[in-house]
Amino acid sequence: xxxxxxxxxxxxxxxxxxxxxxxxxxxxxxxxxxxxxxxxxxxxxxxxxxxxxxxxxxxxxxxxxxxxxxxxxxxxxxxxxxxxxxxxxxxxx
Amino acid sequence: xxxxxxxxxxxxxxxxxxxxxxxxxxxxxxxxxxxxxxxxxxxxxxxxxxxxxxxxxxxxxxxxxxxxxxxxxxxxxxxxxxxxxxxxxxxxxxxxxxxxxxxxxxxxxxxxxxxxxxxxxxxxxxxxxxxxxxxxxxxxxxxxxxxxxxxxxxxxxxxxxxxxxxxxxxxxxxxxxxxxxxxxxxxxxxxxxxxxxxxxxxxxxxxxxxxxxxxxxxxxxxxxxxxxxxxxxxxxxxxxxxxxxxxxxxxxxxxxxxxxxxxxxxxxxxxxxxxxxxxxxxxxxxxxxxxxxxxxxxxxxxxxxxxxxxxxxxxxxxxxxxxxxxxxxxxxxxxxxxxxxxxxxxxxxxxxxxxxxxxxxxxxxxxxxxxxxxxxxxxxxxxxxxxxxxxxxxxxxxxxxxxxxxxxxxxxxxxxxxxxxxxxxxxxxxxxxxxxxxxxxxxxxxxxxx
Numbered sequence: 075x076x077x078x079x080x081x082x083x084x085x086x087x088x089x090x091x092x093x094x095x096x097x098x099x100x101x102x103x104x105x106x107x108x109x110x111x112x113x114x115x116x117x118x119x120x121x122x123x124x125x126x127x128x129x130x131x132x133x134x135x136x137x138x139x140x141x142x143x144x145x146x147x148x149x150x151x152x153x154x155x156x157x158x159x160x161x162x163x164x165x166x167x
Numbered sequence: 168x169x170x171x172x173x174x175x176x177x178x179x180x181x182x183x184x185x186x187x188x189x190x191x192x193x194x195x196x197x198x199x200x201x202x203x204x205x206x207x208x209x210x211x212x213x214x215x216x217x218x219x220x221x222x223x224x225x226x227x228x229x230x231x232x233x234x235x236x237x238x239x240x241x242x243x244x245x246x247x248x249x250x251x252x253x254x255x256x257x258x259x260x261x262x263x264x265x266x267x268x269x270x271x272x273x274x275x276x277x278x279x280x281x282x283x284x285x286x287x288x289x290x291x292x293x294x295x296x297x298x299x300x301x302x303x304x305x306x307x308x309x310x311x312x313x314x315x316x317x318x319x320x321x322x323x324x325x326x327x328x329x330x331x332x333x334x335x336x337x338x339x340x341x342x343x344x345x346x347x348x349x350x351x352x353x354x355x356x357x358x359x360x361x362x363x364x365x366x367x368x369x370x371x372x373x374x375x376x377x378x379x380x381x382x383x384x385x386x387x388x389x390x391x392x393x394x395x396x397x398x399x400x401x402x403x404x405x406x407x408x409x410x411x412x413x414x415x416x417x418x419x420x421x422x423x424x425x426x427x428x429x430x431x432x433x434x435x436x437x438x439x440x441x442x443x444x445x446x447x448x449x450x451x452x453x454x455x456x457x458x459x460x461x462x463x464x465x466x467x468x469x470x471x472x473x474x475x476x477x478x479x480x481x482x483x484x485x486x487x488x489x490x491x492x493x494x495x496x497x498x499x500x501x502x503x504x505x506x507x508x509x510x511x512x513x514x515x516x517x518x519x520x521x522x523x524x525x526x527x528x529x530x531x532x533x534x535x536x537x538x539x540x541x542x543x544x545x546x547x548x549x550x551x552x553x554x555x556x557x558x559x560x561x562x563x564x565x566x567x568x569x570x571x572x573x574x575x576x577x578x579x580x581x582x583x584x585x586x587x588x589x590x591x592x593x594x595x596x597x598x599x600x601x602x603x604x605x606x607x608x609x610x611x612x613x614x615x616x617x
Contacts, residue, residue: 082174084175084178112171123171123174159234159421160236161174164177164417164418165173
C-alpha cells in the first residue's frame, strides 16, 4: 500500500442533477478514493469540496485533472483537482 | 486539515485576486565554461544551460497543473557574463549563445549579461558594458544588469557616466520598439546575488553550481485583505498585510521545495516581493490607495509604502526557510495599472518615485522619460538612486526608458507584462559637469548616523 497522497477536488457552479454521480464516476474510474466530502447549495449555487487520496498506482494525476476539467466544461461548472499540500501550507503552521 | 472555508479562500485568491507565483528562476554557474576560445566558450555555455535547464519549463508546468497555482514565468539566471568573458574580444557573441540556450529551454527570460563594477572596471567589464546596446538589440530574451555601487565600495562614477550613455544607446538601437531594450537593462547599487526577478537576475559568484529560487507575487490578495479592515487603525493594516504575506509566501516556499525536488537541484531562496502586473486587481498602487490615499503619489505615499514593505518582509520571513533576493514591494510604473493612472493624472512624479525608493525594495523601475533626455541626466538619475542605496544599505536600481522621439505626455507601449507608461518629465537643469568628473564617491561612514 502506497503512502497516502491527498488532493482536493472542488466543484462550483449552477446546481443540476447528477453532478456528484458524474464527478465520482471519474474518480472511481481512476482508482481515486474519497476520504471526506462537504457539499452545500447557496442560492442555487452548488459548491462541493472533496478530500481524496490519489496514491493508487492506477491513478494518473494529469489524466484525472484533464477529465475533470472536461466534465466541468460539459456541465458548465468549475471542477478541478489540486494537490492538498497547498491548502495545508497556506492555512496551517 | 479539511476546512472548506480555508479551501474556498485559497481558490478565491487564485481565481479572483490573482495569487500566483511570479517566477521559478534557475540559477546556473558558468564558471566551468571558461576558455579564451570564443566559439568554444559560446558552445560550452549553450550546452551547459540547455542541459541543466532542460526540464525547467516542463517541471514548472507540471507543478502549476497539480497545485492549481499559476506560475507566470520560468527563467534562468547565469554567472555575470563579464566574469567568464575575460579571454574573448566580442562578448556580444556570448549574448547570442545565451539567447539561443534560453529559446531551446523555452524559458521567458535569461538574466546575467552583467558586470559587477561597484569599485572599478576590468577590461572585460568595459568590453561587456560597451557591447550591451548591440547585445540587447540583437537578442530577444537576454537581460542585462550592471552593479555600479555598494555600501562598502562607494559609487563608481566612471561606470555611472558610462551607463548613462549605454542606456541612451540601448534606447536608440531599439528605437523602432520605443526603446524596449532599456526594459531589459538595470543599473544597480548593492545588487543581490540571488534575485530571481528580471531584468536584474544573475547567479552571483558566491552561489553554487545550480539553484532554483522562486519569486512570489500577490498584490491583489493583499488589497482584498485590506478591504476588510477599512477605517481600522494603521497597526491593524500592518498586521493584516503580515498575515497575508505569510500565506502568499507559504505557497512560494511549497512551489520552490517541489521544484527543487523534481529537478534534483538545491533550493535557493524565496523572494518575498509583491510584484504587480498591468492586469486590473494586481497593483501595488491599489494597496496604497486602499490604505486611504486618494491617489498613489500624493503626500503619505512614502509612509504607506514603508509600512507595506516592512510588513511583507515580517510576514514572509517566517513562512520560508530561506528568504533572499529583493524581498519587498516593487513599484515598476509601466507594469502597475494604479501607478500608470497616478502618472497619467500627474499625481506621481519622478521625484516622488525617488522618495518612494528609499523605503521599498528596489528603485526607479520601468519609467518612460523623454527621448531627448541627455546621457548625463540619465547618469545623474542613476547616481541619485545609487546614493540612496549606498547610504541606506539597501538595493536600489534604475530601469528608465528614454523612448526615442517621445515627449512628455506621450504614452509608450511595451506590451505583455511590461505594460505601457506615460512619459514622465525630468528636471531640465544640467548635471553634466558633475557627471563628467568621473572618479568614485567614497563609501559612507556607518557610525555617527543621523
